[in-house]
Amino acid sequence: MLSSPWRSDFPALAVMEAQGEVYLDSAATAQKPQALISALTGYYTSGAANVHRAQHASAERATRAFEGTRTKLASWLNAAEPTEIIFTRGATEALNLLAYGMEAHIDAGDEIAITALEHHANLLPWQQLAQRRNAHLVVLPLDKAGHIDLEAATQLIGPRTRVLAASQLSNVLGTQQPLHRLLPLAKAQGALTVVDGAQGIVHQRTDVRSLGCDFYVLSSHKLYGPEGVGVLYGRREALARLRHWQFGGEMVQLAEFQHAQFRPAPLGFEAGTPPIAGVIGLGAVLDYLGGLDQAALAAHEHRLHRMLVDGLAMRDGIRLLGRPDCALASFTVEGVHPADLSHLLTEQGVAVRSGTHCAMPLMGRLGVSGAIRASLAFYNDGADLEVFFCALDRALELLR
Ligand SMILES: Cc1ncc(COP(=O)(O)O)c(C=O)c1O
Structure with a gap:
């Protein structure tokens, strides 16, 4: 047995x-290792504090642990630097951030390509963006096995394609998508590429640089971590093209009544108090997984x-x-x-x-x-x- x-x-x-x-039912959410439970208990029993805001000892401890997870994720994904990692409140929020952040790059008649197997989280933000901008949502079809049909994709991805958003691993079909061959089709047209790795990252270590995507999204709670935390990786140059989308504390450099200047990524995209315990817990999960x-x-x-x-x-x-x-x-x-x-x-x-x-x-x-x-x-x-x-x-x- x-x-x-x-x-x-x-x-x-x-x-x-x-x-x-x-x-x-682990594709919906995974059970949690003791390493996570201990990290959450440890954080809450040793003094909760907000991050990036105060100088006192517990705030410094919390900020160090919080930023430690950012560094661990950068190395987990082989990002070039920790500033390419943004924390969100879930994979869904990360994808919405992208669809709002890219809005200024989409004009009437432009095309946004997704695939026929996308989770609503990687469909609806793009559908709504297309509607807001009078753009077209192009749906790449699948072959019989449930993989993206690359021949059809070659025909459908063209000079008006501005974004390609595709899943790494289907949450319904369990099929791994041929992203190494798909993404170059979009890149050749100058489009930004988004990979929904919510399911994929759980079953394979992913190197975002060898994958060659501009953005990669993952969900903590599917990767044995806590709920309420999502991760957005963005290549530095691609992140610089995003417009800020949520506004509030800590994402701002200078605020006046009629005007404000915002921070660059990552903090410029982390408005308000982030899920501190969850992010610290995710760091402990990465340590645990890394040791297996x-x-x-x-x-x-x-x-x-x-x-x-x-x-x-x-x-x-x-x-x-x-x-x-x-x-x-x-x-x-x-x-x-x-x-x-x-x-x-x-x-x-x-x-x-x-x-x-x-x-x-x-x-x-x-x-x-x-x-x-x-x-x-x-x-x-x-x-x-x-x-x-x-x-x-x-x-x-x-x-x-
Ligand atoms: C492929 C895929 N993308 C995105 C999501 C959304 O993730 P979250 O629940 O963290 O927002 C899921 C969740 O089931 C998923 O399976």
Whole structure:
């Protein structure tokens, strides 16, 4: 039986197990390691303080730890410098920041390219920007497996393309996108490139410079960190092209009643008190993750994923959405409503997600109204999948 050597690092899993619950919904949010819990407790029990504002000892401690996470993230992503890292309140906010920040570069008739598999967080900000500026939202289609169709992309990305925004790993299909070949198409047209790495960063270390993107977005709570924290990486020259979008404390250099001058990135894009404990906690998570054997972790996730996909493939009437490369599998069952199936799985203690997974247009293109998604993390083990498949068989017996 495949066991996870890292399972005991996540205290909630033992509690869930004792309650008969199996967690297969990590793509929605991940369970948290003890390293995070200790860092949050440590911060709150040693004196909370605001960052960048005061000189007293606890403020200095908090600022050092907060900025320490920025430095860790820069090295985690191989950014050129820590000032290329901006903290937001989630991946969604980071993408909205970009869509507002780039507004001045979009004119009527310009094009913004996204892909057919985007999460609403990487669709709606661009759709709304296109509407505000009378621009066109161009949707790059997928091939049958669920990867961006590069031939079609070559035709659709052109001289009016100003922005290309694409996911690294689909939260519905589990397909890794061919960004190394896609991004150069946009760059050749002088467009800015945005990568939504909310799912991708969880399953692969990403080097933003070798990827060659202008912007990269990630979500702390999916990367085993706390909620309320998102990260925006921006290449220095690309960040300099963004307009400020939220206004308030600490993002301003000089404020008068009728006029103000704003700071450059990163602080110019971090208006108001940031999620201090969360950012410090994310730093502790990066330390924890950095200490794990990456090859062993990837091999474990790969084996688990094979078990999941093979187990689904061997059952009658199950349609897998796309050909998932890693992390998750979404599926429908002939003649069975996903909500009914998810209800029966929940009753048996299996936590999966059912619905449109914040990707309604993709569901439309796939011709389904919803799907069940089972998603994995390195703390899952073979026993979790055994429970899942037993519960699935029992539920399907009842429903068919
Ligand atoms: C691909 C993708 N992008 C963006 C998001 C939004 O992330 P957050 O919840 O941190 O705003 C999600 C969350 O499910 C996602 O899966």
